[in-house]
């Protein structure tokens with residue numbers, strides 16, 4: 001294995017200006033927000049086309065070096081741009097491959113290269129008159145469709161499932177071969193169904209490239225939603241931690257019938273307030289203790305939010321036309337007398353709720369990034385289990401999770417993103433990465449949480465780079481063997497991101 | 505980020521302030537993706553995070569800064585896109601100001617560099633001198649090829665001619681009942697280059713019942729020199745303005761100090777900090793800063809006195825960095841333009857700087873030109889018939905790269921509420937006027953301008969705002 005020879009050949013092919021080994025670059029590309037430390041790569045390369053990516057993969061096979069692809073590189077809380085291990089050559093696809101290749105306003109899809117960010121696509125759709133919207137996350141606006149979809153990321157509107165609402169890929173396999181998936185796989189150059197039909201002849205290979213390391217995706221079709229003329233949100237604040245049980249029971253029927261077209265964001269106090277202000281309690285305990293219940297109550301009052309606040313939205317022809325739907329939801333959620341209704345206009349005055357509205361509206365926003373300063377020192381990791389939409393189960397999980405955070409002196413910050421049958425529980429672990437003790441507690445908390453949830457039959461939706469091996473080890477041996485066998489078939493020399501999601 | 509300043513270093517207030525800011529940066533790097541110089545170069549040292557590291561090293565080391573560090577700080581636009589994106593609110597703006605002042609004091613620039621910087625800082629901030637230098641540049645144009653590169657840039661950037669000088673000093677009474685009394689900053693270069701902006705501002709405000717005073721002693725706000733590291737010159741300018749406005753405040757009372765160049769507005773709003781070490785003025789500066797407003801903050805869409813008909817011209821609205829990133833004003837100018845009957849288009853890559861950035865386009869012409877062309881292409885891609893912005897610097901910079909008429913927001917608002925048709929629109933074929941009630945058609949009607957968002961709502965689409973009726 002010779003990285004030097006690889007880089008030499010790569011510079012010959014790409015041009016030396018597209019191979020970066022400057023010290024400051026390598027330091028930055030190794031940085032992340034995890035407790036386990038940075039992972040400095042050997043080089044950063046900027047391919048400009050699918051052909052160049054394929055050529056680099058073939059060179060990597062020749063020289064037996066490991067490549068780590070990243071697209072927009074905003075994988076915050078999950079590893080940022082860090083590879084599973086130090087010393088790999090990062091392919092920063094986003095730098096040069098950042099074109100919106102196609103927007104079809106009749107069929108409602110866009111085809112994008114890896115560097116196209118949520119913000120770029122949203123801007124372009126707006127420029128074209130705003131007839132269409134793309135689903136966006138409430139995370140970094142400069143994150144993008146390809147990296148996010150491949151990591152099974154999600155938004156909050158009807159097209160929230162970013163992998164599910166993608167259609168048709170172009171992929172460079174670990175061998176250097178290039179394939180098109182779905183209807184793109186026919187040997188022709190008029191691929192009219194590539195980005196409109198997911199399932200035609202043959203096996204559905206697309207899923208192989210999500211949360212894996214079998215290929216490098218260089219093009220993806222993403223479906224667009226007609227932008228409604230008006231979007232009207234509604235919000236309900238509930239006073240007690242245990243109200244989660246009632247909330248989940250209330251959300252389920254509204255989603256089962258799809259009466260509410262968006263997902264429900266069921267966020268706890270510290271998730272919402274944490275995106276607005278730093279912890280007022282951190283300094284007092286030096287970060288060794290969780291914030292007290294009294295301090296939480298005070299924050300809830302100050303910000304006009306509940307122990308849990310539920311947000312959703314309707315899409316319609318005008319704000320007024322949605323009045324009957326809003327009334328019905330208000331009646332439904334306020335029936336027990338526990339909820340306080342927060343109407344759309346009032347919510348727009350509260351940054352954390354305005355952020356929810358933006359996420360229902362395909363509008364990228366920075367607001368939620370404020371969560372990263374809840375504690376000082378920049379540590380941030382996401383634990384992402386889920387619960388069936390059963391109130392008692394959800395509440396049991398809530399108590400379980402909260403206790404583990406408290407045992408480790410951390411602050412419970414959770415948003416349950418609820419659909420009809422399932423809610424993803426986005427647990428934020430904020431910690432001071434400059435404090436070794438807090439790092440150790442963050443790591444211990446993550447593992448304890450994962451163990452406790454696995455014991456109840458629950459895996460995570462996405463794994464931060466520090467714990468991908470740990471999660472893979474929890475799966476049944478035959479599943480792990482199947483993953484490894486696919487790796488050997490598509491990437492026999494293991495050149496693409498060895499270890500990503502625990503696959504070697 | 506950890507820092508390693510000695511106790512002696514920390515005894516200096518500037519170093520202590522820098523230390524406080526540096527410690528907040530945790531290297532997330534959200535800022536890099538939105539930094540224009542990074543996006544164009546992909547050099548980590550051309551990104552905010554890289555610059556923050558370089559500033560830390562420079563200040564910790566003390567003594568003379570190295571040329572590499574100075575180069576990377578000089579190439580920063582001060583556009584503040586990084587501050588809008590930073591998750592932990594690192595105060596890059598003030599860190600960069602501290603670094604620039606440090607460089608100014610401790611670094612010896614090459615003579616040609618010193619000469620150009622001195623020329624720029626003295627010329628741009630003084631309307632009379634600016635007029636003389638413009639005339640000189642005109643004479644030099646035929647021999648520009650013989651000039652050294654930096655001077656050639658200045659000659660190229662100088663306007664072909666200047667409009668007749670107008671001075672707005674004095675009191676401009678409100679029409680009808682007086683609702684408010686405000687002081688207007690008439691500025692330095694704007695006064696020479698585009699007096700029509702101040703004229704439109706005075707007409708617009710007085711028409712809406714606002715008395716406008718322009719104290720003759722007030723002048724350049726200090727922004728140019730501040731961003732060049734010439735903090736003493738900037739403080740002197742600020743002190744003069746604070747004295748003049750505070751005297752007005754004392755005598756006739758002021759509801760606001762109005763700034764119609766957002767680059768200046770950002771600095772005026774920060775006068776309390778700039779003059780914090782000036783005991784005689786500290787409090788006065790805070791009082792002035794507290795009432796400083798961009799001109800669009802003063803008028804609400806509902807306040808506009810609109811005639812029966814509107815000209816539904818399509819206008820691309822460009823967010824000046826100083827308005828969107830520093831003052832966080834995005835929704836209000838759009839809402840005002842829409843209320844006035846214009847069809848407003850957003851410009852793609854709106855968070856990006858146009859490359860004007862104060863004196864930047866004179867000092868860093870290559871980067872400025874690349875950014876100017878990029879922004880102009882985006883503006884043209886909207887298909888709008890004209891473009892508007894709230895900052896003269898952007899208008900002048902973009903005017904070099906696009907043939908589209910560039911107007912200040914107040915010129916359009918003045919026109920729509922009864923003022924003269926702006927000169928920039930002289931040769932533009934205008935759409936037929938329409939009865940006003942049609943221009944405020946229900947949300948989403950085809951062809952109608954999108955409805956006004958609530959002022960500065962975080963999201964422009966959150967309460968509607970599409971033209972999607974056709975498919976809904």
Ligand SMILES: Cc1cc2nc3c(=O)[nH]c(=O)nc-3n(C[C@H](O)[C@H](O)[C@H](O)COP(=O)(O)OP(=O)(O)OC[C@H]3O[C@@H](n4cnc5c(N)ncnc54)[C@H](O)[C@@H]3O)c2cc1C
Nearest residue numbers: 071072073074075076137138139143144147148153154217
């Ligand atoms: C406050 C906060 C809020 C967040 N909210 C959300 C949210 O609402 N929804 C959500 O989904 N996430 C959220 N995130 C997580 C994360 O920031 C986003 O998912 C982000 O979009 C991921 O980064 P990216 O899109 O730039 O992808 P990248 O970082 O480019 O890619 C992600 C990973 O996918 C792999 N990959 C990338 N490109 C390729 C390719 N072309 N071929 C093969 N493999 C590839 C790489 O391993 C890479 O590390 C949030 C994070 C924070 C801090």
Ligand code: SF4
Nearest residue numbers: 529530532533535590
């Ligand atoms: S300035 Fe803010 S966004 Fe940039 S690296 Fe520092 S903490 Fe991160």
Ligand code: SF4
Nearest residue numbers: 539580581583584586
């Ligand atoms: S102010 Fe603008 S140019 Fe300077 S570092 Fe920040 S984003 Fe980059």
